[in-house]
């Protein structure tokens with residue numbers, strides 16, 4: 001079985017982002033970039049499926065600027081076999097991401113697509129569902145467990161009230177939640193090996209996809225800041241304040 | 250043009266999140282219709298019809314909609330989308346699962362997790378774990394939106410008597426995916442996203458057994474129990490307790506964080522709470538920077554004291 005995994009290059013989760021003074025966006029110059037954590041989990045899941053003998057080939061794809069090659073190389077070092085970069089300097093919205101991936105899938109014909117549930121920059125949580133819809137494939141979002149057998153995927157999903165399990169006919173799209181697995185670190189020999197793995201480049205124009213944005217970001221602001229309050233010395237003082245000052249208990 | 254709100258429910262009661270979504274619909278303005286898709290869900294259709302801001306209820310009934318898949322639900326919404334300027338659902342795991350599918354089928358870029366309505370086509374939404382708020386304008390002819398419940402006060406669930414119209418479901422049931430089972434966390438306590446008081450524990454709790462101390466206080470306060478990702482990953486509590494950027498977004502009257510350091514991903518889920526209390530033995534912990542009341546102390550000493558003081 002062939003698996004397609006998508007990876008996005010985002011501002012590292014440890015960076016405290018700062019809104020630009022002109023309110024046009026957030027500062028991304030000279031900021032550490034990394035693979036979106038949910039995409040790392042997606043790569044790990046694919047590699048485990050290959051180690052179990054369920055998957056035979058892992059193709060990893062990213063949409064973004066030339067620097068996204070680094071993110072793809074990381075995925076190759078973690079165990080993916082080859083990479084595809086859809087190169088663009090544009091900010092591609094999830095609808096555009098889904099349309100581009102649909103074209104890539106048309107050429108690659110994977111039986112399973114594994115994506116992150118959300119990017120920690122845009123926080124949209126849309127791309128996987130939109131891709132599944134465009135392909136008319138079943139979807140298993142926010143996965144905390146995936147079992148593949150007999151042409152089906154049993155996906156346990158993290159939902160608000162607990163867990164839910166759905167059975168999907170393959171091919172299908174799965175999006176990862178935090179508890180699916182704990183991604184490994186790439187070893188040095190694997191990082192070296194990854195440099196020789198194939199990385200193919202294409203563009204939205206080559207794929208014949210219009211990625212014109214449907215939304216415009218008018219401005220980006222810092223959120224209202226909370227002021228630190230006071231320190232209390234004892235539990236009695238805390239309870240007194242909550243009762244008489246804040247009046248919340 | 251009217252607004253279509255997709256109801257979140259359990260076939261018996263209309264979810265509180267839907268009342269907040271209806272409030273966002275009222276801010277946009279215009280006729281508001283509600284779509285209820287379920288099985289034996291007449292009571293939900295009636296509850297929606299009783300909301301004074303609702304002028305019509307579309308009701309789809311089918312055995313397979315007892316636990317609708319995103320695939321089937323999206324297909325029903327798309328089949329009924331004509332004539333609507335906006336399609337809204339709550340930004341819960343329910344809404345996030347099917348609305349992007351609706352967007353893709355309508356060739357629309359959805360707008361996730363709005364926290365304010367600026368005009369009929371312009372909305373505010375948090376990005377980067379709430380470290381920035383983007384004002385986004387949509388040029389699509391239909392706006393497909395999920396609404397952050399904590400940002401809108403619920404509408405009145407009474408005073409109305411909207412017409413209920415049956416709509417077809419059978420033609421839209423997707424046959425390549427199937428609901429198999431669910432394992433809901435059983436609790437007598439209020440739901441995290443609806444609770445007025447929440448007490449959450451972090452890695453500092455040390456074990457699942459120690460969460461007992463949190464639960465006893467929750468029972469005294471009528472509070473819900475939450476957790477940081479570290480506490481969930483360590484297996485102290487179930488996954489659906491997680492508060493944060495990638496867990497639940499909450500905004501209670503009172504949020505008590507115990508043994509939680511205050512990572513940005515956790516703050517993203519709770520910093521809009523009215524009053525925040527932090528209990529942590531490290532006075533440098535970032536959680537104190539946003540807490541209204543901070544208690545620098547060993548939680549194993551002060552939690553029993555707090556229980557007795559309530």
Ligand SMILES: Cc1cc2nc3c(=O)[nH]c(=O)nc-3n(C[C@H](O)[C@H](O)[C@H](O)COP(=O)(O)OP(=O)(O)OC[C@H]3O[C@@H](n4cnc5c(N)ncnc54)[C@H](O)[C@@H]3O)c2cc1C
Pocket residue numbers: 006007008009024025026036038039061062063064091092093094097114115116117118119120121122123124125126127128213214215216217220376383
């Ligand atoms: C400040 C700011 C301003 C912005 N302004 C605009 C704007 O004006 N117009 C505009 O179009 N966009 C804009 N964007 C970009 C936009 O918000 C999102 O980054 C973009 O829409 C993608 O959404 P997402 O990454 O949140 O997708 P999600 O749906 O959250 O991503 C889920 C998963 O899909 C996959 N995926 C997503 N994107 C890619 C990719 N590029 N390559 C490979 N896999 C991917 C990954 O597996 C990811 O985990 C802006 C972003 C920011 C932060």
Ligand SMILES: Cc1cc2nc3c(=O)[nH]c(=O)nc-3n(C[C@H](O)[C@H](O)[C@H](O)COP(=O)(O)OP(=O)(O)OC[C@H]3O[C@@H](n4cnc5c(N)ncnc54)[C@H](O)[C@@H]3O)c2cc1C
Pocket residue numbers: 013037038120450451452453454476477478479480491492493494495496497507508509510511512513514515518528529530531534546547548549
């Ligand atoms: C992609 C991604 C998504 C994430 N999403 C979320 C999310 O949604 N929600 C979330 O919470 N996190 C999330 N995180 C994780 C987040 O970055 C932090 O790792 C996590 O919040 C830390 O949890 P904690 O505060 O319980 O643990 P720690 O940071 O380890 O803090 C434990 C605290 O307990 C205190 N303590 C220890 N013993 C005692 C004692 N006896 N008495 C009093 N205090 C004590 C310590 O001083 C310390 O401050 C995410 C991370 C990533 C990468």
